[in-house]
Amino acid sequence: MSEFVYYGDPVQRPDPVAADAPRRFYEAVYLRDNPAGPHEELWYHANGCRGWLRVSRDTRTHDVLGASFAGK
Amino acid sequence: MADTALSGLSALPHIGMQTQPGGGVTITERYGLGIATMQARQGQDVSLRERIRQHFLLELPGRPAIVRTGSVSFTGIGPHHWLAVSAGGGHLFSSSLRALVTPLASVSDQSGGYVVFRVGGRAIRDTLAKGFPIDLDPRAFKPGDAATTIVSHIGATIWRCDDGADGSACFEIALFRSLSQSFWEWFVSSAAEFGYQWQGTTQQ
Amino acid sequence: MRYSLLALARQAFRGNRHWQPVWRDTEPRPSYDVVIVGGGGHGLATAYYLAKQHGVRNVAVVEKGWIGSGNAGRNTTIIRSNYLLPGNEPFYERSMKLWEGLEQDLNYNAMVSQRGVLNVYHSDAQRDAFARRGNAMRLAGADAEMLDAEAVRRMLPFLDFDNARFPIKGGLLQRRGGTARHDAVVWGYARGASDRGVDIIQNCEVTRFLRDGSRIVGLNTTKGTIRCGKVGLAVAGSSSRVAKLLGLKLPIESHLLQAFVSEAIKPLIPCVVTFGAGHFYVSQSDKGGLVFGGDIDGYNSYAQRGNLPVVEDVCEGGMALMPAIGRLRLLRSWAGLVDMSMDGSPIIDRTPFNGLYLNAGWCYGGFKATPASGWCFAHLLAQDQPDPVASAFRLDRFETGHLIDEKGQGAQPNLH
Numbered sequence: 001m002s003e004f005v006y007y008g009d010p011v012q013r014p015d016p017v018a019a020d021a022p023r024r025f026y027e028a029v030y031l032r033d034n035p036a037g038p039h040e041e042l043w044y045h046a047n048g049c050r051g052w053l054r055v056s057r058d059t060r061t062h063d064v065l066g067a068s069f070a071g072k
Numbered sequence: 073m074a075d076t077a078l079s080g081l082s083a084l085p086h087i088g089m090q091t092q093p094g095g096g097v098t099i100t101e102r103y104g105l106g107i108a109t110m111q112a113r114q115g116q117d118v119s120l121r122e123r124i125r126q127h128f129l130l131e132l133p134g135r136p137a138i139v140r141t142g143s144v145s146f147t148g149i150g151p152h153h154w155l156a157v158s159a160g161g162g163h164l165f166s167s168s169l170r171a172l173v174t175p176l177a178s179v180s181d182q183s184g185g186y187v188v189f190r191v192g193g194r195a196i197r198d199t200l201a202k203g204f205p206i207d208l209d210p211r212a213f214k215p216g217d218a219a220t221t222i223v224s225h226i227g228a229t230i231w232r233c234d235d236g237a238d239g240s241a242c243f244e245i246a247l248f249r250s251l252s253q254s255f256w257e258w259f260v261s262s263a264a265e266f267g268y269q270w271q272g273t274t275q276q
Numbered sequence: 277m278r279y280s281l282l283a284l285a286r287q288a289f290r291g292n293r294h295w296q297p298v299w300r301d302t303e304p305r306p307s308y309d310v311v312i313v314g315g316g317g318h319g320l321a322t323a324y325y326l327a328k329q330h331g332v333r334n335v336a337v338v339e340k341g342w343i344g345s346g347n348a349g350r351n352t353t354i355i356r357s358n359y360l361l362p363g364n365e366p367f368y369e370r371s372m373k374l375w376e377g378l379e380q381d382l383n384y385n386a387m388v389s390q391r392g393v394l395n396v397y398h399s400d401a402q403r404d405a406f407a408r409r410g411n412a413m414r415l416a417g418a419d420a421e422m423l424d425a426e427a428v429r430r431m432l433p434f435l436d437f438d439n440a441r442f443p444i445k446g447g448l449l450q451r452r453g454g455t456a457r458h459d460a461v462v463w464g465y466a467r468g469a470s471d472r473g474v475d476i477i478q479n480c481e482v483t484r485f486l487r488d489g490s491r492i493v494g495l496n497t498t499k500g501t502i503r504c505g506k507v508g509l510a511v512a513g514s515s516s517r518v519a520k521l522l523g524l525k526l527p528i529e530s531h532l533l534q535a536f537v538s539e540a541i542k543p544l545i546p547c548v549v550t551f552g553a554g555h556f557y558v559s560q561s562d563k564g565g566l567v568f569g570g571d572i573d574g575y576n577s578y579a580q581r582g583n584l585p586v587v588e589d590v591c592e593g594g595m596a597l598m599p600a601i602g603r604l605r606l607l608r609s610w611a612g613l614v615d616m617s618m619d620g621s622p623i624i625d626r627t628p629f630n631g632l633y634l635n636a637g638w639c640y641g642g643f644k645a646t647p648a649s650g651w652c653f654a655h656l657l658a659q660d661q662p663d664p665v666a667s668a669f670r671l672d673r674f675e676t677g678h679l680i681d682e683k684g685q686g687a688q689p690n691l692h
Contacts, residue, residue, distance in 0.1 A: 030618045030675070051150055
């Protein structure tokens with residue numbers, strides 16, 4: 001639909017061999033802070049440079065507070 | 073060899089000499105270009121810049137911008153990623169560029185993949201504003217600035233050229249050649265109120 | 277006051293000076309058996325059915341703003357029960373049946389209009405998918421009819437049937453579906469609850485939960501402390517914010533859904549129509565405006581304010597389906613704050629805290645669910661057991677793997 005694609009919270013993949021791995025995967029995949037305020041999120045520049053960005057954005061105002069390449 | 077080489081076709085061979093009175097904007101296709109994308113291999117960015125500097129006497133842009141030397145230009149289209157265009161270079165350009173930068177970067181020939189349109193005229197910003205979601209105001213988008221974005225759902229890279237002799241703005245737009253007809257239809261419907269002139273292909 | 281023709285005539289002869297307010301606006305008392313947080317359609321319906329079906333009348337509904345100020349007043353008023361999965365369809369069909377008897381039950385005109393909901397399809401594969409959905413609906417006791425292109429053309433001759441890219445091949449019609457007047461639904465439930473003793477308290481925001489160990493025993497609010505036996509949360513897009521007061525993380529993201537109204541025109545669209553090759557749905561209000569919407573904006577937001585690319589996308593979908601509306605002017609647009617769950621289906625369940633119950637995750641389909649949501653949440657609050665048609669809407673289903681993912685999209689709420 002537009003230039004950037006939203007990929008949501010930048011969750012770290014849990015350690016799959018940890019004793020409580022199922023619980024950690026459940027939390028990583030399904031549970032969200034969903035804050036009203038500054039939010040860290042991933043955006044993919046699909047119709048552009050194909051880069052992944054880590055963006056800080058206020059969910060109450062849509063103001064972008066900062067952005068950096070996600071790989072760094 | 074020259075006798076047997078196939079000559080290139082225009083991306084819009086069926087347009088003819090289309091014109092809508094009004095004189096607002098012009099559009100032309102740059103023809104016979106050598107086009108390649110060049111992507112630095114991991115950790116080779118500095119060496120690649122040095123090699124390009126020595127050969128072309130220019131500095132690869134580290135941001136969305138275009139730099140030129142003679143007939144060759146490099147446009148930043150992503151991190152460590154450039155679009156190289158050679159006027160009149162044809163498909164041989166990518167081979168020579170590849171030979172120059174191997175093994176510091178990967179080069180892919182896009183001479184038949186991309187088309188580059190040059191657009192200008194007094195109403196060109198009003199026309200482009202109907203499709204490009206970015207700010208093309210002269211204060212925000214200066215000569216030499218570039219952007220890889222979309223126009224009417226079509227992925228495109230746009231850069232600003234020097235203004236024309238009459239002071240009107242001039243831009244070039246690179247997009248996938250197979251989407252030329254879609255771009256054309258968007259362009260003429262957006263420019264209709266200002267008037268437009270298709271000026272065919274240019275070798276420059 | 278009971279509404280009837282006689283009451284109308286009596287009031288008319290007395291100069292219409294003696295109408296009573298429809299419901300009582302009250303201040304909180306010190307304690308209740310049950311406090312419902314959230315004075316939208318779902319919260320008020322819950323209070324109504326608690327009082328009516330379960331005899332639980334010592335109930336308060338606390339609302340941060342005014343009742344119906346959230347999604348209850350921001351939706352596109354569509355009612356339907358055309359779901360596929362066994363966890364969903366019986367629940368939505370229960371809701372459809374409640375809609376059918378709602379006005380008599382509430383003695384209130386909610387303008388329920390069973391004008392039909394038609395989903396058009398554009399390919400053989402989509403026809404097969406719709407046939408499967410129609411069969412699932414009929415198995416759950418709902419109505420569904422497959423129409424071919426000619427039958428659709430008789431209903432809606434102005435659609436772009438011969439569109440080169442998305443030709444219309446037919447449609448799935450639920451004749452019992454349609455629309456209802458969203459504000460009247462809120463007011464009707466408020467009146468029914470209020471008449472049965474429920475306190476409706478506006479401008480009352482919850483600031484803290486009072487706990488005794490893992491048991492919830494009351495609430496601090498902007499109108500003072502309220503003690504209670506049980507708390508039911510029905511706060512839609514604010515669910516995560518309220519749950520955070522207890523340190524509880526939910527499988528929910530808050531997103532924006534926009535809705536639009538055009539200028540009024542003569543009657544054109546006799547039913548609800550949805551586009552099968554993009555996301556666009558439309559009906560025509562009794563005032564004549566086209567009421568329509570499409571996809572959510574696609575990123576977490578609490579702004580209640582949509583963005584322009586989605587406006588363009590929705591209007592493009594409308595133009596692809598019915599080019600005749602091209603000269604219509606958009607009159608108004610707005611956004612609601614929807615509680616997108618991680619599988620696209622709702623949650624009506626207990627929580628890790630004793631005495632705290634959750635009603636959330638309605639995504640962009642909460643309005644049609646209002647009666648059954650209230651019915652089932654009241655059942656859960658009163659009996660501590662889920663109603664059978666809502667037994668799949670468990671909070672722990674994400675951990676146990678019993679997802680209800682109509683779209684098969686996975687844990688990406690912005691794509692549901």
